[in-house]
Amino acid sequence: MQLVHNAIHNVDLTAIVSDGKSYTYQQLLDSSRAFAERLLNGATDLNEARVAFMVAPGFDYVRVQWGIWRAGGIAVPLALSYPLPSLRYVIEDTGAQIVIADKAYVDILAPLAEEKGFRFITPGDETESVIGQSLPELDASRRAMILYTSGTTNLPKGVVTTHANLEAQISTLVNVWQWSSSDHILCVLPLHHVHGIINVICCALWAGATVEFLPNFSAEAVFDTFQRGQVNVFMAVPTIYFKLIAYWESLPIERQQQVTETLFRFRLMVSGSAALPVSVMEKWKTVSGHTLLERYGMTEIGMGISNPYKGERRVGYIGLPLPDVSVRLVDEENAVVEDGQPGEIQIKGDTVFLDYWNRPEATQKAFTDDGWFRTGDIAVVEDGYYRMLGRDSIDIIKSGGYKISALEIEEVLRTHPAISDCSVVGIPNEEWGELVAVAVILSDQTVSADTLPNWLRERMPAYKVPRQYRIVEELPRNAMGKVTKNDLKPLFK
Structure with a gap:
């Protein structure tokens, strides 16, 4: 071992x-x-x-x-x-x-x-x-x-x-x-x-480094640990970075500067397990001086794609295939798509799992005849970098003949000054197949959800603009900070 x-x-x-x-x-x-x-x-x-x-x-x-x-x-x-x-x-x-x-x-x-x-x-x-x-x-x-x-x-x-x-x-x-x-x-x-x-x-532990554990998460405890000056690598999910940003913004300016000076000396900061909102990446750069390294992985493959440690880390992209990991994008007929066209990410390499425990049929369905693992995630390659569009079963909404990325709409919504967070879901509909719907958390209660459609139409094609809106106090999340979109769908029925 x-x-x-x-x-x-x-x-x-x-x-x-x-x-x-x-x-x-x-x-x-x-x-x-x-x-x-x-x-x-x-x-x-x-x-x-x-x-x-x-x-x-x-x-x-x-x-x-x-x-x-x-x-x-x-x-x-x-x-x-x-x-x-x-x-x-x-x-x-x-x-x-x-x-x-x-x-x-x-x-x-x-x-x-x-x-x-x-x-x-x-x-x-x-x-x-x-x-x-x-x-x-x-x-x-x-x-x-x-x-x-x-x-x-x-x-x-x-x-x-x-x-x-x-x-x-x-x-x-x-x-x-x-x-x-x-x-x-x-x-x-x-x-x-x-x-x-x-x-x-x-x-x-493979590298002979030190792992420090925090008994219970709190933004204050994280920053206090950082301030001791020993930690130089940090990895978290977007929700944690969001909480750290909010806490940092609540600090006095002098304390903010102390924290920022400490974070600036870090060697590496990574975000993963869920799509990193551009707004969070940009705010964290203000807080820490670091452009978070975003990467893509799954339980079945470990990590497959990553922005570079040295080199350009593109905001809104998951990066480039890792060494010895083969990646391709395919359409619904399993044909490889050209750059610029959306397709399912498929992975092959030594990092890919063995099988699903006691589920031979599920294992067989998860792999193509030539041994590629079907991730079920949709991405597009732009200038060599992979950009995530979402999970086919959750984040790709099929409405009126279009395939719509929920993640893209969420990124636009987060630029609205009154929206602190949001989640876009597809709701079954006889006429459209699925309706695009959005749940938003408003930081400014004087803003009405009724104003959002016109605001969005100025910023994206009409077919991507959500047709149903709900204002919520919080978004349901799992242990890794991912929004559990299936739990949101009943709000729209």
Whole structure:
């Protein structure tokens, strides 16, 4: 396992900072080995047994995940925010034989463990009971992890990645984003998604860098951590940047300047997991002096496209294909489209997942006959850079014979001085197929939604102008900050 081999060369460096304590790579190696031995319980290999774990972000999370891998198991991270029915679904769907919960989540999962009869573990101080048994040798082709899709149109599917997939995903980003052992990143992301697990934790630990965990997110706590001067890499979703901007704007000018001076010294700032509004990118540049590096990825592929670390980062674009990742855009007949024409993003390469857990038909549908993964996302290539138009099933609205990008309309709406946020959705309609509808959050309550159609007609073709409008107090979002558009649609019925 390459992560472990790399760590052996960095034993004296700080790997993790959490709960006010610092842990070296040697401590991570020792503790994850001890936990692997506890999982094995005298066996020689877990042989790809699924091990679900519900552990708060921090040192315990990482040592448990590494321990699962080192024991030969498949890691199944559970979302801390999920209700019991959702947790039950993942545990039952994977057929998890072992479930791990730290003290904060024992009461949630213990009754399920008693009902289902799986082995139930609470992490403790395993280092006191290390017996030094040999751990299994892991072939890169072995399954390593199952992460679940968001399930926007069907039940969530388990995405199976091998150790080879993970190593390809991690090594690619370490190289293109120039990670090194001198980096120090703050993790504020949920750890049941690729963004937090791969892009933040695994990339940092692969490179010998330091990962610092924040117990609970708050903009004040993030900036206070930044002000200590150690963090130089940061990755977040657009919603987090939006919250940081709002907090920065509330600060006295002197404090704003102090924060900006600190942020200016950062090496890298990345945004992902949802489309980055141009307005947020531009405001963050004012706050930090940085043009956020926007990239594109999925649970099934890791990262596939990225703006360059060095070079032009185009506002409103997701960038260029990453090294060793093949990308093409195709039409509905699966024919490759010309530059400038919209098409579905399809991906091929070593980073692409193995299959959907126990769903052979879904796996088959996800790939073309010649092995390309169908992402379901629509983009266009302009001067070599990819620009995202949206997800075919959610963000591409088919109205009156047109294919309309909801994301494009949202970008225009956000330039309105009275709109703080918005979301555009397609509503089923017999005459048009779908009607374009918009929910807006107004920062100026004297503005009426009735004024928006004329304002929009001056800025975009008439067929893109929404026909229904709703003013809302907030937009429903999932754990990664994405607007859950299906939850908005009932507002228009």
